[in-house]
Amino acid sequence: MTQKNNLSPVERIKTESNGLRGTLKESLLDDFTGAIREDDQNLIKFHGMYQQDDRDRREERIGKKLEWLYSFMIRLRLPGGFLTADQWIGLNDIAGKHSTGVIKVTTRQTIQLHGILKSHIKPTIQQFNLQHLDSIAACGDVNRNVTCTSNPSESPLHQKVYELAGKISEMCLPKTKAYYDLWIDDELAIERKAEEDPLYQDRYLPRKLKIGIAVPPNNDVDVFINDIALIAVIENDQLVGYNIAAGGGLGATHGNEATYARLASLLGFVDSEEKVLKAVYEIITVQRDFGNRSDRKLSRLKYTIDKLGIEGYRKEVEKRTGFQFEPAREFIFTQRKDRYGWVQNHEGKWFYTVFVEHGRILDIEGYPLKTGLLKIAETGKVNFRFTCNQNLILSDITENDKAEIKKLLTEYGIADYTENAGAMRKNSVACVALNTCSLALAEAQRYLPDLVTKIEPILEKYGLQNDDITIRMTGCPNGCGRSPNAEIGLIGTAYGKYNLHIGGDRLGMRLNAKYKENLTEDEILENLDELFKIYVEGKLPDETFGDFTHRYLTPEKSFSK
Ligand code: SRM
Numbered sequence: 001m002t003q004k005n006n007l008s009p010v011e012r013i014k015t016e017s018n019g020l021r022g023t024l025k026e027s028l029l030d031d032f033t034g035a036i037r038e039d040d041q042n043l044i045k046f047h048g049m050y051q052q053d054d055r056d057r058r059e060e061r062i063g064k065k066l067e068w069l070y071s072f073m074i075r076l077r078l079p080g081g082f083l084t085a086d087q088w089i090g091l092n093d094i095a096g097k098h099s100t101g102v103i104k105v106t107t108r109q110t111i112q113l114h115g116i117l118k119s120h121i122k123p124t125i126q127q128f129n130l131q132h133l134d135s136i137a138a139c140g141d142v143n144r145n146v147t148c149t150s151n152p153s154e155s156p157l158h159q160k161v162y163e164l165a166g167k168i169s170e171m172c173l174p175k176t177k178a179y180y181d182l183w184i185d186d187e188l189a190i191e192r193k194a195e196e197d198p199l200y201q202d203r204y205l206p207r208k209l210k211i212g213i214a215v216p217p218n219n220d221v222d223v224f225i226n227d228i229a230l231i232a233v234i235e236n237d238q239l240v241g242y243n244i245a246a247g248g249g250l251g252a253t254h255g256n257e258a259t260y261a262r263l264a265s266l267l268g269f270v271d272s273e274e275k276v277l278k279a280v281y282e283i284i285t286v287q288r289d290f291g292n293r294s295d296r297k298l299s300r301l302k303y304t305i306d307k308l309g310i311e312g313y314r315k316e317v318e319k320r321t322g323f324q325f326e327p328a329r330e331f332i333f334t335q336r337k338d339r340y341g342w343v344q345n346h347e348g349k350w351f352y353t354v355f356v357e358h359g360r361i362l363d364i365e366g367y368p369l370k371t372g373l374l375k376i377a378e379t380g381k382v383n384f385r386f387t388c389n390q391n392l393i394l395s396d397i398t399e400n401d402k403a404e405i406k407k408l409l410t411e412y413g414i415a416d417y418t419e420n421a422g423a424m425r426k427n428s429v430a431c432v433a434l435n436t437c438s439l440a441l442a443e444a445q446r447y448l449p450d451l452v453t454k455i456e457p458i459l460e461k462y463g464l465q466n467d468d469i470t471i472r473m474t475g476c477p478n479g480c481g482r483s484p485n486a487e488i489g490l491i492g493t494a495y496g497k498y499n500l501h502i503g504g505d506r507l508g509m510r511l512n513a514k515y516k517e518n519l520t521e522d523e524i525l526e527n528l529d530e531l532f533k534i535y536v537e538g539k540l541p542d543e544t545f546g547d548f549t550h551r552y553l554t555p556e557k558s559f560s561k
């Protein structure tokens with residue numbers, strides 16, 4: 001291929017890594033630094049970890065002539081986002097022993113722990129292994145955590161769809177046993193050489209790849225932001241197949257016009273699980289073979305689709321699967337938010353969705369959320385599920401056990417917090433950003449709660465306090481908190497400055513657009529005040545803020561105040 005002589009440096013690191021082992025073993029043994037070797041920093045991602053440093057302490061460390069305070073973030077692989085109560089207890093213990101102690105629910109339905117020192121990596125992973133948990137392929141140029149509509153109460157067919165998430169995750173795991181070799185000290189794995197991997201070969205994918213599955217009418221997984229989006233098609237209460245779309249992705253780079261956020265385009269419908277698996281596999285092989293390996297900014301599947309054209313991509317996939325997609329079937333999403341509080345499913349089991357602001361589970365003064373969840377886990381009467389809105393569902397609770405869980409939810413203030421948080425707060429998402437994300441240009445999860453507190457009186461002024469307006473903030477344009485796919489998106493440009501995006505829809509079917517650049521907090525509040533005012537004055541009956549502002553930004557949509 002033409003790119004052969006112009007490969008990005010990461011391509012060499014992957015192919016020369018001996019099945020993702022690199023020199024990680026040597027890096028771990030080096031006591032002179034808290035960091036690992038540069039090439040290994042790329043490889044460790046495939047094992048579900050990132051090298052980071054405490055950005056709040058950079059200046060202090062430099063002043064003391066010390067190296068940055070390096071540590072590692074570990075992300076679990078949890079397809080469909082599920083843990084048993086015992087696993088939660090184990091996770092709580094691991095978080096306390098080896099990380100900052102904060103359990104972070106991510107926007108892809110899994111868990112991250114931050115601040116793990118190099119010497120703690122192995123004990124952490126070994127303890128996870130005892131809980132039957134791993135972090136394989138949670139990061140890196142491979143398929144990431146497969147997301148799936150979270151709440152089993154959404155449909156009697158949820159279990160089947162959840163199981164599909166697990167099957168896709170297994171199918172797309174790299175074949176190398178390096179993870180066991182390096183972190184678990186698996187004697188057998190040490191004997192193994194780099195293993196054959198028909199899917200990833202020795203070069204893996206050009207870039208990360210994400211798969212999500214939605215069970216309509218809920219689009220809580222924000223399905224169209226995935227490289228591969230599956231939408232369960234349910235007709236007459238039967239799961240008849242899946243619509244498959246491809247080419248979603250939200251990352252962009254300020255000032256680089258060649259990069260953009262994009263929602264996935266429909267390829268068509270397939271009528272069996274076997275065909276879904278085959279189609280997913282071959283969509284990935286086409287990306288593997290045609291994706292850009294020179295410029296990592298342009299290497300996601302969305303760019304390959306736009307290069308080949310949706311028809312071209314579909315044809316190549318059909319050639320490889322040996323069957324054709326049928327025309328996409330009808331589907332309707334009616335909501336994207338989580339169903340907070342109690343809901344019951346078709347089997348009479350109860351589910352309580354806990355509002356966790358930006359996925360941060362910790363104890364703070366007056367609100368011992370982490371302790372409360374541990375006490376609930378210790379009853380052994382719940383499972384834990386995670387949502388792509390960074391929340392947590394206490395699940396599968398029997399009628400007999402509900403009163404006990406309810407009592408604990410009240411005792412630890414969890415019910416009160418969940419039930420009394422304002423509508424905008426409960427529809428807010430923020431990425432991690434500072435102090436750990438090396439790419440952050442501005443704050444996100446540490447700042448959005450305060451900003452929402454300042455927006456709330458403005459909402460009240462216009463009678464909008466119960467309106468489910470979605471607001472999402474990211475510390476940079478990579479979109480980890482899916483800011484380009486919200487009614488209000490705030491995207492960091494510099495410390496304390498954000499671009500304001502508006503006009504996204506409430507269901508995740510239309511991206512927002514940039515409205516103003518580089519706003520300070522005062523300017524954000526002023527602009528929102530103005531927008532809420534014209535919204536209440538000019539909206540059509542039942543028109544959401546996102547639809548109204550889309551019309552406002554699009555003159556041909558006949559905006560009238
Ligand atoms: Fe993300 C990179 C955190 C979901 C797009 N993301 C990062 C890194 C690893 C920074 C880095 O590369 O050094 C962040 C680590 C911060 C930290 O300290 O923890 C990071 N991303 C997150 C999480 C934890 C945000 C959160 O607060 O929940 C989410 C973890 C998901 C998971 O469990 O797997 C997270 N990231 C997303 C999403 C949303 C989603 O998938 O639903 C996106 C947008 C969708 C997409 O992929 O396009 C997203 N993350 C990115 C990108 C942009 C990729 C691109 O195509 O340009 C980067 C940067 C990169 O890959 O170079 C990135």
Ligand code: SF4
Nearest residue numbers: 431437440475476480
């Ligand atoms: Fe970091 Fe940017 Fe992702 Fe936020 S959006 S976690 S700042 S890479």
